Amino acid sequence: MRILFLTHSFNNLTQRLYVELTGRGHEVSIEFDIADSVAEEAVALFRPDLIVAPYLRRAIPESIWRQHVCLVVHPGIVGDRGPSALDWTIQEGVDEWGVTVLQANGEMDAGDIWATETFPMCLAKKSSLYRNEVTAAATRAVLAAVGRYAVYRSGAFRPRPLDYADPNVRGRLRPLMKQEDRSIDWQRESTEQVLRKLHAADGFPGVRDELFGVPCHLFDAHAEYRLRGEPGALLGRREGAVLRATVDGAVWIGHAKRADRDDALKLPATLAFAEETKDLPEYTVPLWREEEGDWSPLRYHEAGGVGYLHFDFYNGAMGTTQCQRLLAAYEFARSRSTKVIVLLGGADFWSNGIHLNLIEAADSAADESWRNINAIDDVARAVIETGGQLTVAALRGNAGAGGAFLALAADEVWAREAAILNPHYKNMGNLYGSEYWTYLLPRRVGMARARAIMQNRLPLGAAEAAREGVVDACLSGDVAAFTVQVVARAEALAAAVDLAQRLEEKRARRVRDEAVKPLAAYRDEELEHMRRNFYGFDPSYHVARYHFVRRTPHSWTPRHLAAHRDIDWGTGRLKAVKP
Numbered sequence: 001m002r003i004l005f006l007t008h009s010f011n012n013l014t015q016r017l018y019v020e021l022t023g024r025g026h027e028v029s030i031e032f033d034i035a036d037s038v039a040e041e042a043v044a045l046f047r048p049d050l051i052v053a054p055y056l057r058r059a060i061p062e063s064i065w066r067q068h069v070c071l072v073v074h075p076g077i078v079g080d081r082g083p084s085a086l087d088w089t090i091q092e093g094v095d096e097w098g099v100t101v102l103q104a105n106g107e108m109d110a111g112d113i114w115a116t117e118t119f120p121m122c123l124a125k126k127s128s129l130y131r132n133e134v135t136a137a138a139t140r141a142v143l144a145a146v147g148r149y150a151v152y153r154s155g156a157f158r159p160r161p162l163d164y165a166d167p168n169v170r171g172r173l174r175p176l177m178k179q180e181d182r183s184i185d186w187q188r189e190s191t192e193q194v195l196r197k198l199h200a201a202d203g204f205p206g207v208r209d210e211l212f213g214v215p216c217h218l219f220d221a222h223a224e225y226r227l228r229g230e231p232g233a234l235l236g237r238r239e240g241a242v243l244r245a246t247v248d249g250a251v252w253i254g255h256a257k258r259a260d261r262d263d264a265l266k267l268p269a270t271l272a273f274a275e276e277t278k279d280l281p282e283y284t285v286p287l288w289r290e291e292e293g294d295w296s297p298l299r300y301h302e303a304g305g306v307g308y309l310h311f312d313f314y315n316g317a318m319g320t321t322q323c324q325r326l327l328a329a330y331e332f333a334r335s336r337s338t339k340v341i342v343l344l345g346g347a348d349f350w351s352n353g354i355h356l357n358l359i360e361a362a363d364s365a366a367d368e369s370w371r372n373i374n375a376i377d378d379v380a381r382a383v384i385e386t387g388g389q390l391t392v393a394a395l396r397g398n399a400g401a402g403g404a405f406l407a408l409a410a411d412e413v414w415a416r417e418a419a420i421l422n423p424h425y426k427n428m429g430n431l432y433g434s435e436y437w438t439y440l441l442p443r444r445v446g447m448a449r450a451r452a453i454m455q456n457r458l459p460l461g462a463a464e465a466a467r468e469g470v471v472d473a474c475l476s477g478d479v480a481a482f483t484v485q486v487v488a489r490a491e492a493l494a495a496a497v498d499l500a501q502r503l504e505e506k507r508a509r510r511v512r513d514e515a516v517k518p519l520a521a522y523r524d525e526e527l528e529h530m531r532r533n534f535y536g537f538d539p540s541y542h543v544a545r546y547h548f549v550r551r552t553p554h555s556w557t558p559r560h561l562a563a564h565r566d567i568d569w570g571t572g573r574l575k576a577v578k579p
């Protein structure tokens with residue numbers, strides 16, 4: 001089928017659906033929801049069989065839904081309506097939630113129901129819930145609905161009208177959640193209540209509050225079970241976060257966006273409030289922790305001859321200091337007498353490369369970009385040069401740009417079926433990229449395919465990545481089930497009779513590769529391009545980063561996504577896709 005996505009952006013869910021539907025042979029083209037007339041033009045050009053709206057913030061124009069079946073993904077159970085579906089459900093707490101695919105009509109979220117899927121709820125950040133449970137359920141529901149569309153055309157399927165008289169319809173219309181609904185009373189609320197509010201607002205819009213008497217929005221909360229203090233008091237700092245006491249414990253606040261400055265960005269809380277937090281006590285935790293209890297992005301533990309290194313940085317973004325800390329943690333892992341090191345990244349993102357917000361906030365964005373790319377390159381080199389252990393990158397979540405290439409530095413890459421890879425840099429203002437990608441990608445897929453992947457700038461599902469050899473294995477299941485498989489496979493690697501031989505072959509290959517072209521030469525060449533990106537006359541990277549970190553709404557759909565917009569250069573007019 002020819003399927004047009006009408007969407008606010010090419011977000012995680014849209015990328016996943018793109019991968020799943022194109023993988024099933026459908027022809028998918030994308031138009032960002034910019035204006036009714038632009039959407040109408042896209043429909044006229046593409047002449048789709050079906051329109052899917054994975055992530056829309058406005059209604060589809062009547063001129064489109066009257067003529068075409070438009071399937072809208074709503075992150076709520078049947079009957080739930082409104083723009084704050086996940087916010088309400090996280091804040092209020094329910095056991096089960098769902099995703100519904102409904103047909104657009106004149107009333108927002110009230111169209112006929114094509115498919116619905118449910119999932120058990122857990123106390124998690126909205127952004128995380130969306131990337132995991134919601135995306136998984138939405139994928140199942142959209143695939144079911146698309147399957148039903150053929151039956152619909154033959155007249156044998158009719159979608160179910162929304163009927164609030166039906167006792168199975170448990171959802172209802174909820175208003176937009178406002179900041180008054182989110183406000184935290186630090187003198188009265190428990191850790192769980194505070195977490196619910198911060199989680200319900202995570203990603204966007206955050207909870208409006210005050211730190212040090214300054215209005216700001218708070219993000220990225222983690223429970224603290226040991227340290228306590230006067231409710232509302234700021235108790236300490238750790239890894240960029242500040243600790244604030246609740247009535248029965250405390251909460252780490254990882255990120256904040258000041259509201260007293262027009263151009264403020266979402267930053268680690270101790271950077272957003274650098275002066276105010278500098279004298280707070282630093283509560284460090286050991287890197288080696290058997291249990292997950294104490295929050296810190298970096299954690300190491302061992303079992304069965306395998307060392308596991310977690311680096312769960314917010315949004316997968318890795319600034320200069322974070323890369324340096326990661327490198328130190330990795331060097332520790334390397335110094336151990338383990339047989340295998342598993343690099344687990346974070347649960348939602350394995351890594352998204354250099355930290356664009358920190359770069360944007362720096363006095364010199366070019367200098368900070370340079371420091372950051374060198375720091376992440378140092379991590380990649382340490383992984384590539386590890387001779388004493390086999391290394392595995394286990395991608396529980398997505399990896400993008402430099403983060404995707406950092407994963408390829410490992411000997412083996414195992415990706416969860418739901419993980420999406422974006423192994424390319426060009427979307428960030430034509431950035432050339434480093435992280436030794438010119439060594440790591442061609443050795444896996446060959447030069448021609450490497451070039452195509454970098455040029456196409458499209459997301460790659462784990463299954464396709466495994467078929468192409470970009471990764472070595474695609475493993476099914478949710479994060480927990482994936483982790484169980486990773487542990488079993490890593491322990492099997494560590495116990496394998498041919499381990500010594502594999503290590504010997506790996507060291508020999510590195511020596512051979514180094515003789516053909518030293519790692520330093522790859523890095524120098526890449527960094528020469530990057531130097532031009534950072535310091536050269538063309539400001540594309542700085543402009544793209546500016547818009548990315550500020551989440552500027554799109555004003556056009558990039559051509560590599562809008563396949564239906566093929567300029568006829570002879571006439572300068574848009575020409576329609578082939579019939």
Ligand code: COA
Nearest residue numbers: 011012203315317352353354355356357400401402422428
């Ligand atoms: N630095 C800082 N923040 C980053 C980031 C990075 N490298 N990559 C992602 N983020 C942030 C986003 O700003 C967003 O922030 P929010 O919490 O304020 O909404 C959040 O992570 C989620 O990103 P989003 O783009 O919504 O996720 P996605 O799953 O839809 O898309 C990517 C994933 C990787 C395609 C996309 O985030 C991206 O292009 N990232 C930039 C990668 C890059 O160019 N890195 C630099 C070169 S190495």
